Amino acid sequence: MRGPSNNTMMAFKRGFLRSLLLSLQSSKATMSLEERKRAVKSSADVAMATARGVAGARWPQAILSSSSSSSPSRMQAKVKRCKNIVRRCCHKRRRDGNNGTSFFARTALNRSSTEVARRLVKKRTKVLRRMIPGGDLLDEISLLHEAMDYVVHLHAEVDVLRLVSKALQRSTTSGLFHAF
Amino acid sequence: MRHHTQPPEVPGAGDDIRDLIPVASSASGSAAWSSSSKGEGGGGDGSGGSFTALLGLPTSQAMELLLPAAAPTFPADPHLVDRGARFSAFASPSPSSASPNSPPPPSSATATAKRKADPADRVSKGKAAKKGKTAAASGEDKDWGGDGENDKPAYVHVRARRGQATDSHSLAERARREKINARMELLKDLVPGCSKVSGTALVLDEIINHVQSLQRQVEYLSMRLAAVNPRVDFGGLDNFLTTECGRITSLSYKNGMDLEQVTWPDMGVNGARHLMQLQQHFWHGDLAHPLQPPSQWEKRADPHPPVFSNSSSSLFGYDLASSGAQPQTGKLKMEL
Numbered sequence: 001m002r003g004p005s006n007n008t009m010m011a012f013k014r015g016f017l018r019s020l021l022l023s024l025q026s027s028k029a030t031m032s033l034e035e036r037k038r039a040v041k042s043s044a045d046v047a048m049a050t051a052r053g054v055a056g057a058r059w060p061q062a063i064l065s066s067s068s069s070s071s072p073s074r075m076q077a078k079v080k081r082c083k084n085i086v087r088r089c090c091h092k093r094r095r096d097g098n099n100g101t102s103f104f105a106r107t108a109l110n111r112s113s114t115e116v117a118r119r120l121v122k123k124r125t126k127v128l129r130r131m132i133p134g135g136d137l138l139d140e141i142s143l144l145h146e147a148m149d150y151v152v153h154l155h156a157e158v159d160v161l162r163l164v165s166k167a168l169q170r171s172t173t174s175g176l177f178h179a180f
Numbered sequence: 181m182r183h184h185t186q187p188p189e190v191p192g193a194g195d196d197i198r199d200l201i202p203v204a205s206s207a208s209g210s211a212a213w214s215s216s217s218k219g220e221g222g223g224g225d226g227s228g229g230s231f232t233a234l235l236g237l238p239t240s241q242a243m244e245l246l247l248p249a250a251a252p253t254f255p256a257d258p259h260l261v262d263r264g265a266r267f268s269a270f271a272s273p274s275p276s277s278a279s280p281n282s283p284p285p286p287s288s289a290t291a292t293a294k295r296k297a298d299p300a301d302r303v304s305k306g307k308a309a310k311k312g313k314t315a316a317a318s319g320e321d322k323d324w325g326g327d328g329e330n331d332k333p334a335y336v337h338v339r340a341r342r343g344q345a346t347d348s349h350s351l352a353e354r355a356r357r358e359k360i361n362a363r364m365e366l367l368k369d370l371v372p373g374c375s376k377v378s379g380t381a382l383v384l385d386e387i388i389n390h391v392q393s394l395q396r397q398v399e400y401l402s403m404r405l406a407a408v409n410p411r412v413d414f415g416g417l418d419n420f421l422t423t424e425c426g427r428i429t430s431l432s433y434k435n436g437m438d439l440e441q442v443t444w445p446d447m448g449v450n451g452a453r454h455l456m457q458l459q460q461h462f463w464h465g466d467l468a469h470p471l472q473p474p475s476q477w478e479k480r481a482d483p484h485p486p487v488f489s490n491s492s493s494s495l496f497g498y499d500l501a502s503s504g505a506q507p508q509t510g511k512l513k514m515e516l
Contacts, residue, residue, distance in 0.1 A: 024405070036406035037399075044402055117381055124384040131391050141356065144363035147387060151370050154394040161401035168408045 012153065013160050015051035020044055020164070042067055048157050057149045058142075062134025087136050 023043035027036070046067050049060035128143065129135040132150050135143055364383055368374040371390045377383055 033403075033406060037403045040402040040406045041399060044398060117379070120381040121384060124381060124388060127388050128384065128391070131388065131395070141359050141363065144360065144367060147391070148363070148367055148370055151367075151387075151391060151394070154391070154398070158394060158397050158401065161398060161405065165401055165404045165408070168405065172408060 009152070009156055012051050013156050016047050016157060017160050017164070019047035019050055020160070023047060044157065044161065048153060052153055057146055058138065059133045059135070059146055059150050066133070083136075090137065 020043060023046065024040065027039050027043070045063050049063040049067075052060045054061055125140060125143065128147060129138070132143070132146055135146060138146060360380075364380060367387055368377075368383055371383075371387050374383055374386045374390075377386055
């Protein structure tokens, strides 16, 4: 029904694969496994963000901005703290804007099923915000939109990564057999 | 109620195209709109039906539906004018990407495609038509709550259903709720196993689980790649991967789940499979790899995938640290 067509997804996969291979080629071989895994993962994220382009979604920009910050670590900590403060202010404002009811009304309504449902939904949107890059600053509607976009591209990313790892496994073992 | 100022581009575009659009094209556009609106109106309040009707419109046709010029000529259908103007507001910023276009306009159209018109709203619409401005410019209309994607707020002519409150707040809230519900429908289609679940909280739960599992899969796959990484010459791999992956990139994710369950038991019989594949590669000469040291084998000892946590890294580290040709060749013999 909705969603990027097959052609756009194939183009995305190809772009993602290309960027991924590039970054993998340029990665140093002298890191430990943990570092390598992190490098591969970050290169995969950046590759996904660049292949997606900045049009029509916010998460690529969020990924790129979080990965390409070249400031020293102290600056990064400050930036993160400022972002947390802004986030808290945004959430507080949102919450206070919605809590138009008085104290008594709130306690009376607290036990109704709709209130429970609403609280559950709010909890889950909070979790979703944390998972989607750049989701903290979005309102609920665009959050769902971003989630859709992100899920589609995650599917494609998992496909490509699976293919690459299978192909690599096959190639390396065949290389080994060749040696023997 | 928020009042947003008119974004500068839309009147400019509207003015130019107002002069250019002949009546014929606007007539055909309005005909298309009226048929789609009938489809929506007749389709109950199912937002799904209206989605498919409106998603069929390509962006170019949507651009053509700038009907501010048609306002004086089609006074009977002022909401068509609104929808046309709204499409212009959303089509212009991102004409290339169809996907962001499709969710906002259909949800706005579902907001507008109510069956019974409220007299107050009709009055306001009549006023808007009389003024002859573009619909987006009329200041007294409801704005679109929570329009975050395009940074270009447009105005929604919402017709209230019969017997429902016509309060401006509740109308805006209803529009917002309908948008959210429309998006939840789309998300339900994306996430497998979500169609039977009803209710926002459970669907959100499923979505969260799905995204988490996807992210963990990415982490696991990147771990595998990292394990293979330093020993493979990626230069030679380029051609191989692009040809092979080009063939298989059409593989959709839905098959991916089965693949996953299949590959894991396959690890036990990897040796036999690779023997066959070795012959293929050997004959095709796809890859020119340098001789790999026998310690290569240790990466095949990676533990089975269900270890989806950071502790898996320590497991890997342990396995890789215990390098040595002897135990690995022993494993090789077992697998063969």
